[in-house]
Amino acid sequence: MRVAEKTTHDAGTLPAVPTAPSAAPAVVRPRRRRGTNREGLEAGRRGTRTLLWTLLAAAMVLYGFPFLYLLFTSFKTPIDTIAVPPTILPREWTLENYANALGRSGVPASFINSIQTAVISTVLSLVLAVPAAYGITRYRTLSGRIFIMAALVTRMVPPVAIGIPLAAMMGTLGLSDTPIALSIAHTTISLPLSIWLMSSFFEAVPQDLEEAATVDGCSRLGALWRVVIPVVSGGIAVTAIFAFLASWNEFLFALLMTAIRSQTTPVVIANFQTQFGLDWGSMTALAAVYSIPVILLTLLLQRKIVAGMTLGAVKG
Amino acid sequence: VRISDRRFALFLMAPAALFLAVFVAFPLFRLIADSFYKISPIAGGPRDFVGLDNYVRAFASEAFTGAGWRTLAYTLVVVTLEFALGLGMALLFTMLGKSSQTWRTVFMYPLMIAPIVAGLLWKFLMIDNFGLIGTLLHQAGILADPNQIGWLSDPNIVLYSVAIPDIWLTTSFMCLVLFAGLQNIPGDLIEAARLDGARAPALLFRIILPLLRPVIAVALVVRGIDAARAFDTILIQANGGPQSASETMSLLIYRTMIRFGDPGLASAMGTIYLLAMLAVAFAAVATIWRPGKDT
Numbered sequence: 159m160r161v162a163e164k165t166t167h168d169a170g171t172l173p174a175v176p177t178a179p180s181a182a183p184a185v186v187r188p189r190r191r192r193g194t195n196r197e198g199l200e201a202g203r204r205g206t207r208t209l210l211w212t213l214l215a216a217a218m219v220l221y222g223f224p225f226l227y228l229l230f231t232s233f234k235t236p237i238d239t240i241a242v243p244p245t246i247l248p249r250e251w252t253l254e255n256y257a258n259a260l261g262r263s264g265v266p267a268s269f270i271n272s273i274q275t276a277v278i279s280t281v282l283s284l285v286l287a288v289p290a291a292y293g294i295t296r297y298r299t300l301s302g303r304i305f306i307m308a309a310l311v312t313r314m315v316p317p318v319a320i321g322i323p324l325a326a327m328m329g330t331l332g333l334s335d336t337p338i339a340l341s342i343a344h345t346t347i348s349l350p351l352s353i354w355l356m357s358s359f360f361e362a363v364p365q366d367l368e369e370a371a372t373v374d375g376c377s378r379l380g381a382l383w384r385v386v387i388p389v390v391s392g393g394i395a396v397t398a399i400f401a402f403l404a405s406w407n408e409f410l411f412a413l414l415m416t417a418i419r420s421q422t423t424p425v426v427i428a429n430f431q432t433q434f435g436l437d438w439g440s441m442t443a444l445a446a447v448y449s450i451p452v453i454l455l456t457l458l459l460q461r462k463i464v465a466g467m468t469l470g471a472v473k474g
Numbered sequence: 475v476r477i478s479d480r481r482f483a484l485f486l487m488a489p490a491a492l493f494l495a496v497f498v499a500f501p502l503f504r505l506i507a508d509s510f511y512k513i514s515p516i517a518g519g520p521r522d523f524v525g526l527d528n529y530v531r532a533f534a535s536e537a538f539t540g541a542g543w544r545t546l547a548y549t550l551v552v553v554t555l556e557f558a559l560g561l562g563m564a565l566l567f568t569m570l571g572k573s574s575q576t577w578r579t580v581f582m583y584p585l586m587i588a589p590i591v592a593g594l595l596w597k598f599l600m601i602d603n604f605g606l607i608g609t610l611l612h613q614a615g616i617l618a619d620p621n622q623i624g625w626l627s628d629p630n631i632v633l634y635s636v637a638i639p640d641i642w643l644t645t646s647f648m649c650l651v652l653f654a655g656l657q658n659i660p661g662d663l664i665e666a667a668r669l670d671g672a673r674a675p676a677l678l679f680r681i682i683l684p685l686l687r688p689v690i691a692v693a694l695v696v697r698g699i700d701a702a703r704a705f706d707t708i709l710i711q712a713n714g715g716p717q718s719a720s721e722t723m724s725l726l727i728y729r730t731m732i733r734f735g736d737p738g739l740a741s742a743m744g745t746i747y748l749l750a751m752l753a754v755a756f757a758a759v760a761t762i763w764r765p766g767k768d769t
Contacts, residue, residue, distance in 0.1 A: 293486030
């Protein structure tokens with residue numbers, strides 16, 4: 159990347175290098191030089207940029223609208239919710255749907271279950287994935303290579319295939335219908351992902367770091383704990399968010415493995431449509447309450463998350 | 475006594491390996507074992523070894539082969555559309571450069587929404603009578619009647635309608651991954667191609683896409699696996715219906731297991747499904763990625 163940046167800067171001093179293919183060759187344009195190596199594809203001409211911004215605006219409106227409509231609907235009166243023809247904005251803004259949804263028995267408890275399950279699953283994923291990923295990337299043994307392949311293959315296992323045997327196992331262990339059982343099931347999803355992500359983060363850590371630490375008398379475990387972990391703490395945070403989201407939004411295992419006691423909110427949301435007829439208003443309100451905290455959280459931490467999401471894939 | 479590095483690496487990996495062995499490999503082993511038995515759905519009921527009978531029954535049933543084709547069609551539609559849309563958005567963001575960063579972040583928001591919520595939301599948009607999409611198309615003069623298209627009630631199109639929330643949820647993921655890949659393409663390569671007179675289509679198909687090949691491979695495989703396992707969005711929107719027209723493999727296995735109480739048959743279906751996914755994933759990685767090539 160550094161090299162590319164340099165050469166494009168040099169290229170920028172040459173005249174008659176049009177930034178857009180349609181630019182007339184005779185016109186010498188000052189080149190945009192924002193960003194690192196974006197000159198290649200970044201559009202420079204005003205007309206092109208206006209067109210692109212218009213396209214982007216249209217895409218954002220289309221893409222953002224469904225969730226906005228959910229929000230608007232949650233503020234309608236229950237009757238307006240299913241009015242024919244439907245309106246986009248509420249005729250009358252009310253919190254009735256929120257009161258109905260949150261006041262329903264089982265809903266507050268399901269929030270506590272969702273939080274408990276997601277937290278336990280996140281901690282479990284990290285405790286298992288961090289040393290495993292370190293062992294894989296730092297020592298590069300044959301067993302490590304086999305292990306990361308096996309971990310990736312587990313990603314392909316359909317939850318519907320192992321959900322029932324897993325539920326039976328939890329019964330044998332005396333954990334039926336507990337947040338612990340569900341969080342173990344969720345960890346089967348997030349652990350391979352966490353190992354994958356953490357491996358990418360560890361790969362970016364120079365090895366001299368812990369070599370220096372071991373020379374100074376640190377044990378290998380001590381070097382990992384005191385030197386390497388602090389360096390990758392950002393990566394651990396990203397992995398934690400992913401593990402948390404995977405559990406928070408998961409539905410199938412929750413459906414198969416929980417009854418009344420440990421039911422999480424996604425299952426409760428789905429049950430709204432069978433148990434109480436079609437209560438769309440309450441359903442939209444509960445869906446909004448469940449989604450907005452995680453959307454806000456991730457928007458706050460957006461940069462790190464983008465890095466985590468793309469890291470594994472781009473490195474291949 | 476200092477243990478060898480190899481042992482130390484094993485010691486670090488052991489807890490995670492043990493966890494996956496107990497909670498993934500063991501249930502999988504039970505799944506495969508169950509597929510050779512006829513099992514009574516009642517706990518503690520009889521369990522008779524029937525050999526390959528469940529597999530024979532699976533392949534003979536129209537529900538199973540139908541679900542297989544529907545899963546394939548669903549996966550292809552979802553992955554193709556979100557790849558096209560994701561690439562378009564990634565190019566748009568790249569061409570706008572740094573000034574589009576805030577919008578890139580906002581574009582990510584569906585990734586945080588639970589699939590069950592997304593399915594519900596789109597069901598609400600597409601449902602007959604009070605669905606907004608039909609009404610808006612009617613008001614725009616495109617449809618004569620708001621209920622002209624039975625998004626979720628017409629067996630001919632329901633499979634594609636239930637795919638919409640899935641596409642909506644994860645186009646962001648495609649976009650992010652492809653955007654990151656685009657940032658790694660050296661700018662001077664593009665400049666050189668332009669100096670050689672390459673126009674936009676040639677630039678895209680001869681330079682950009684070939685360079686993105688490994689990134690595209692990973693993105694398609696990851697998303698393909700997820701789409702083939704889609705369950706939540708389909709269950710909440712159409713529950714496999716009408717007339718099984720949206721019954722994909724995970725829904726069929728779920729119903730065979732829970733509703734029809736035939737764990738043996740469901741296990742055989744699950745085993746075939748898993749093997750098929752493994753085969754397709756490996757074939758896809760091998761052909762798209764082409765690890766032998768240096769790109």
